Amino acid sequence: MRVLVMGASLRPGSFNVTLAELAAAMLRDRAVEVDLARYAEFLVPGYDAGVEVADGVPEGARRFAERLQAVDAFVLVSPEYNASVPGTLKNLVDWVSRLKPQPFWGHHGLLLSASPRLTGGNRGLWALRVPLEHLGARMFPEMVSVAQADEAFTVDGRLADENQAKRLVRTIDGFLELVSAVRR
Amino acid sequence: MRVLVMGASLRPGSFNVTLAELAAAMLRDRAVEVDLARYAEFLVPGYDAGVEVADGVPEGARRFAERLQAVDAFVLVSPEYNASVPGTLKNLVDWVSRLKPQPFWGHHGLLLSASPRLTGGNRGLWALRVPLEHLGARMFPEMVSVAQADEAFTVDGRLADENQAKRLVRTIDGFLELVSAVRR
Amino acid sequence: MRVLVMGASLRPGSFNVTLAELAAAMLRDRAVEVDLARYAEFLVPGYDAGVEVADGVPEGARRFAERLQAVDAFVLVSPEYNASVPGTLKNLVDWVSRLKPQPFWGHHGLLLSASPRLTGGNRGLWALRVPLEHLGARMFPEMVSVAQADEAFTVDGRLADENQAKRLVRTIDGFLELVSAVRR
């Protein structure tokens, strides 16, 4: 099985990138082939219908779609901005959705988030589910939002809290079980 | 495969019950064993923690949970009330969620809606996804909302518009394919 | 100025009722005439179009509408059930919305929540905004969700945490300022 994992933050040491790396390591431990993508590989300008007509969908979005086509499932790790999805990530989704056949359709996805706040990034993930499900992605119902992320990780990038670590294990295992079943 | 189908309306001839019956017929045509439930079988009072402590979860919610446990997947057909989920259906979900093990967890679900409005019942379905996914149900991303339902059905309960009929076929087939794969 | 305040829980000592009583006390301190309503005064059966045709809108919903008509603004204090609005409260809103003229239209409202969870009841409040705004209520943008409510209140029903107490003061003062301006 192959899985694309991306932390949707441009800052190298961001909590969301750290969580993406942890998820990637957990997947590799479970014999999954992981494509750990950097968000900076998919930079695109703001959506502009005029640009689309003149120049087509930009390179960054095409590249994301190709990486998505090459895997069985994807894991997005996204911060929450203003109680919703980051505009920059939604903009990438908007561009990708313009390709035909529509790249998200039928793909299985899992959403994670890390946030320094007490309340985590759960609202951002719910806002991100809507366009992805609208595009036909099959989003796993369980999502993990790591709260107080500034204290959540050990120096070697694992989750310090045992319950939270267990919850992440359970969620990833449940997701892989579903994707395996569908692949067979 | 066994599927529970319920139109969440108490009115016998309601558009949502009509659509539930159509979905049930389509499932039976695909060799699925259908439990076509009537909403009236699951009447419960408004959630009240005091009642729960004194008398436990009411009979209607227990019955719904049993029917859910006996199937591989469920189809809910729900009207939209005030741009959201009907309070009465959410209240049934609230009661059912109090049972242990939590009955929705891991169950595959599909949401449909019928509405006399031009805009259909899509917002109600999105509002209904949230608690169901929160409870761990694996909701199918595609949903069908039949708009202008007062003109949408033929006298024998099929969809008059060919494109809409095709969309319903495609959605139900996609859902069954997923549930079959997971069952194997 | 007159304000209706209701904690949407039937349990007398519930955190949401405690928070409603605190809000009511704060409003009285600001020379507002408060109608502190008990949720049990507005018990209604699950919405049923057949019942509506036969018997009209039930007494509990009519009573709520009358109380709403008699005030300049309302404060609802609601728990969160399954990441969304309690079905029982949404059901009351559904019944109230059947009255003509529609009772919520143009009324200013404020939403508060108390929850034993770390994450508070914020998602429930966002889900409650949608039908109320759909019905034309003018919901105040700021909302206060008291997290870890089992430790949040002092024995005399005030908020133990100074920052949280200040936030509630600021929100209520902002709300009253808006309602006063509109009344003039």
Place this chain on the structure above:
Amino acid sequence: MRVLVMGASLRPGSFNVTLAELAAAMLRDRAVEVDLARYAEFLVPGYDAGVEVADGVPEGARRFAERLQAVDAFVLVSPEYNASVPGTLKNLVDWVSRLKPQPFWGHHGLLLSASPRLTGGNRGLWALRVPLEHLGARMFPEMVSVAQADEAFTVDGRLADENQAKRLVRTIDGFLELVSAVRR
């Protein structure tokens, strides 16, 4: 009274720009001073915390914030992308929200949408409300979403359908009434 009006589309003849121009004309008829902004004046790159630290908030977002500070209220006319807010508009909001004092706080806003779809752009507007209300903007509950926008406008940019035209008049008048009351 001064109101900022912006259609969040870069295409000059887009339905949303047409609707923004109609709203601007209606406001001027009501003796409101209108700042009709073009979306292209506020182009910003995707949010990047590194860029923010190095170079601060980009010019486009600062300019939007200044225009917002100079008015009593704002009207945003936004398309719906993938059942949600356009990523590019959310990204502008994300950048603007980084300025201190936070520019949206306490500002009154109205949301409109135009869409060629039968179902209009209502879901996009609801998704846009969340971050704006989170940022403390006081969003007017009524919103107008012009469906089937390719046939909705007359050649001189008015709404062809009388009921829809009346609804827009009622919504704008209600909004102005509220903003006037609060200004006094």
